[in-house]
Ligand SMILES: [Zn+2]
Ligand SMILES: [Zn+2]
């Protein structure tokens with residue numbers, strides 16, 4: 331057995347056990363989370379719904395962060411999705427966050443039980459962009475942790491260049507822990523025989539890489555995922571038309587309104603406000619064909635409070651706040 335394979339299976343088994351123990355201790359599922367009825371073998375599982383800095387936020391003791399430390403049900407993991415093919419027993423991560431140890435386990439446990447299964451890591455990782463909440467979890471596929479062999483990493487050409495040229499990420503490439511699959515915006519690609527992905531280029535703070543959103547298609551339904559975008563107006567596509575084409579949309583809900591950011595200039599914000607999004611998408615939500623949820627929530631977000639005015643306002647208009655553990659059958 332090659333050293334890498336041996337290490338990989340030892341560390342894999344250990345990492346899996348460790349994650350299960352951690353999950354039990356650290357994570358309590360929202361009790362009121364309604365599970366969707368299984369309609370197909372393609373499942374999207376929401377692994378996290380917080381902005382890159384997490385919730386509670388590092389070093390922050392605002393009212394929301396204090397509450398999230400006290401009550402684990404109020405805390406949120408960093409935004410990402412697992413895309414699972416329950417028939418082929420394969421899963422993929424959409425973004426690799428700093429919370430990946432817990433999130434890998436959430437996804438792994440959702441696959442049908444299979445005693446023969448030894449594989450403890452995903453069949454691929456798809457990346458949106460190079461901000462810390464979206465790709466730094468890749469480090470757990472390297473030499474010090476899972477030590478995978480040629481794990482497929484789906485990303486744009488600029489994102490590949492960033493990872494291949496900068497340490498410590500370049501070591502994942504030189505040690506062949508990962509291998510790239512290039513994505514071109516506007517070109518659909520298959521993930522399994524039942525799942526395909528359509529990458530969309532979106533405007534964002536693009537210092538190290540460009541930024542992608544995705545339409546995930548299963549056998550019956552489609553889900554649009556855009557966790558980060560500068561604004562709907564800056565996009566060369568119409569968010570109204572794009573949401574109408576899908577059954578579910580999980581959209582950038584970083585901030586609810588300027589009220590939570592006293593003194594901040596709206597033009598410097600870098601994200602659409604939920605207040606603006608509900609105005610823009612009011613008709614789509616009211617039509618009721620597309621279920622629109624907000625994700626990537628900042629620790630300041632006024633809609634974090636389930637009993638608050640902001641939450642009531644958006645729910646009355648037919649929108650919702652995404653939860654960790656939420657599921658969509660496609
Ligand atoms: Zn982000
Ligand atoms: Zn805070």
Ligand SMILES: [Zn+2]
Pocket residue numbers: 459461534558
């Ligand atoms: Zn970002």
